[in-house]
Every structure is written in C-alpha cells, then in structure tokens.
Amino acid sequence: MMKLRFILLLAFLTWVSSTFASDGKLKKATFLPQWSPQAQFAGYYVAYEKGIYRKHGIDVTIVQGGPYRIPSDFLKNRKADFVTLWLSSAIQMRSHGVKLINIGQLMQRSALMLVAKKASGITRPQDIQGKKVGLWSGDFQLQPRAFFKKYNLHVTVIPQSYSVNLFLRGGIDVASAMWYNEYHTIINSGVNPEELTTFFFDEHGLNFPEDGIYTLEETIRKDPALSCAFVKASIEGWRYAFSHPDEALDIVLKYMKEAKIPANRVHQKWMIERMKDLIIPPQSQGDMGILKESDFERVAKELRKNGLIKEILDFKLFFKNCIDYDEK
Numbered sequence: 001m002m003k004l005r006f007i008l009l010l011a012f013l014t015w016v017s018s019t020f021a022s023d024g025k026l027k028k029a030t031f032l033p034q035w036s037p038q039a040q041f042a043g044y045y046v047a048y049e050k051g052i053y054r055k056h057g058i059d060v061t062i063v064q065g066g067p068y069r070i071p072s073d074f075l076k077n078r079k080a081d082f083v084t085l086w087l088s089s090a091i092q093m094r095s096h097g098v099k100l101i102n103i104g105q106l107m108q109r110s111a112l113m114l115v116a117k118k119a120s121g122i123t124r125p126q127d128i129q130g131k132k133v134g135l136w137s138g139d140f141q142l143q144p145r146a147f148f149k150k151y152n153l154h155v156t157v158i159p160q161s162y163s164v165n166l167f168l169r170g171g172i173d174v175a176s177a178m179w180y181n182e183y184h185t186i187i188n189s190g191v192n193p194e195e196l197t198t199f200f201f202d203e204h205g206l207n208f209p210e211d212g213i214y215t216l217e218e219t220i221r222k223d224p225a226l227s228c229a230f231v232k233a234s235i236e237g238w239r240y241a242f243s244h245p246d247e248a249l250d251i252v253l254k255y256m257k258e259a260k261i262p263a264n265r266v267h268q269k270w271m272i273e274r275m276k277d278l279i280i281p282p283q284s285q286g287d288m289g290i291l292k293e294s295d296f297e298r299v300a301k302e303l304r305k306n307g308l309i310k311e312i313l314d315f316k317l318f319f320k321n322c323i324d325y326d327e328k
Contacts, residue, residue, distance in 0.1 A: 026059035027226050032080040033065045034211070037255035039271035040180060041065075041084070042248045043106075047237025049251050056233040058226065064259055075100060081219055082230055086210045087291070087299050088139045094318060095309035101220060102319045104213035104231035105291035106238070109281045111179040111210060111274070112143055114199040115186060120173050122197050125151040125204070131173035134160030140176060143201040143208050146302055150204065164189075180274035184267055208299045210278075212291065220320060228322035235288050235323075242276045245269070291319045 033041040053060040071083035076098050116122035133155045135141050158172050167175035177183040220227040241248035256263040293315045300312040
C-alpha cells in the first residue's frame, strides 16, 4: 500500500513539474553590455544573479563585453538580442540603415566631462582658450567640440588614451573623463576635488545621455513582450543594486574576477554611486528607462550639424516605451 502511494505521489509530482515547465517556459535572450564587467553594468548582473530575469520569464545569457566584442556589431549581425549603446552611436547606426530601436534609456544625465587643475588658471569655460585639451576619439568628441563652439574657444586638441597619466603629469591642461571612472582615478591619485575645476556638459545645455538598451525592430516586432520584459527586469535589477550596494558590489567583483580584470572595491563603489546619480538624477521626472524627446532632438541636431547624419528620424520610430507596455 505504501509503495502504491509513493508511486502515485511520484507520478503526481512529475505531472506538476512537466505542466509548470510547459506553461512557464522561459524565453531565451542574449545581452551584451558595451564594455568589460564593472559597476557601470551592475544592474544587469544583479538582475541575472538574483533571478529577476527568470522571474520575468527570460533565460538571459550575458555575453562578456570588452574591446573585441563591439555591441553595435553584435546587434547588427544578430549575435545579441539586446545591447547597451550611447544615444549618439545609436542615432548614427539608425541613420546608416541599422533598424535598431531604443527600448530603455537608463542614463538620463551625461557622465562625460572635462577636468582641469585650478592651478593652471582654469576656473570657467573662457579660461580654456588656447589650452591643450585631451580628447578621446569618435563620439567622445561631440560634446567637447559643441562646448568649444558654444563658448567660442580655440584649443589645441591632444589625442587622449584611456589613461589620465598625461593630465596628472602636466602634459595637457584639460582632460576628458567619465564621472564614474576617470574622474575618480584622478582624485584617487592624490588630487583633492577642491583643486579641480569640472565642466559637466549637461550643466552647459549639452546633455547627451549615454547608456541605453537597444534591440532590432524585427526583434521587438516578433515579441514585444520579451523586449519589454527585459527592460523591466533590468530596471528592477538596477533598483535592487541601488538599494543593496554592498551585495551588488560583491556580484560585480565576482564577474570582474571571472573576466580576470583587476578589481578595486573602492573604485567600483564610487562607480555604482555615480550610476545612481546618472540613472536617477535628483531633478529627474518620470520613470526610469524613458528616453526624453528633447534629449533625442538635441543629440540628433548636433550629429546633423557635424555631418554625421543627414536627416533626423521621427522620434516615435526610434523609441519604444516599454515601461508602460502591457502585453494584455
């Protein structure tokens, strides 16, 4: 009798398991962030490790980013379903025929900035006149050059590597920096913040939001629920990371270790704190993940002015509001 009950119970459990598997089957998706593991992408790693993607019905594979895995290529060649890109890069890609769409604008405030030492006599934009300024290549030059034009500045541009050593050694007067990264490296080298003059582009009417989530039009057309679930799960991951920063840092450092990337907890802590400032600025209005039309227009107009795009795409064709999406 006991044996029969056990067989019946086992059969019942097997049936329940198979029924759940068929009804709650996870959708597979691949995601590539635009750089190597670091706290800049903490929310996505947290969403994966805490099972948030699975809770939203997605079996996500996070591809390790880096210099040899370019998100734009992975998206264009359908090697990744979702990637993060700068808004300026995405607008150019769309203009060049890649039918991508923004489904979640995470960064609301630009992190790109210029940094100078007050000892060099630079305390306001006009003081940069005639100075040596370190600039990165590509899209990193859009805001600085718009800044120079706004204040009628003529400078000597020096190609800048991803190290700030040239600036620290006095080889350039002004350096490019990301607020969550190189700026902290500068102050971590022994330079006090009070000794620096910082120029945040968003404070000069040149806010070009950076990290956003992108997919191809065909991907969202085939399964809008999947794309929007990915965005909502990612945002939930970011909210969890901001509420549990120590746990989020443990997760980030684990991924950095696996990627054999030197990890500094203090630096990563600074990064995640700044990401919160960039994703949820104090003055922000509305939900996380929304791309403001005014930001889109500002970036697109600057790209057209510099001859990088010919026409400005209709905003409604570029952005899909997944926050208010209801699959019902």
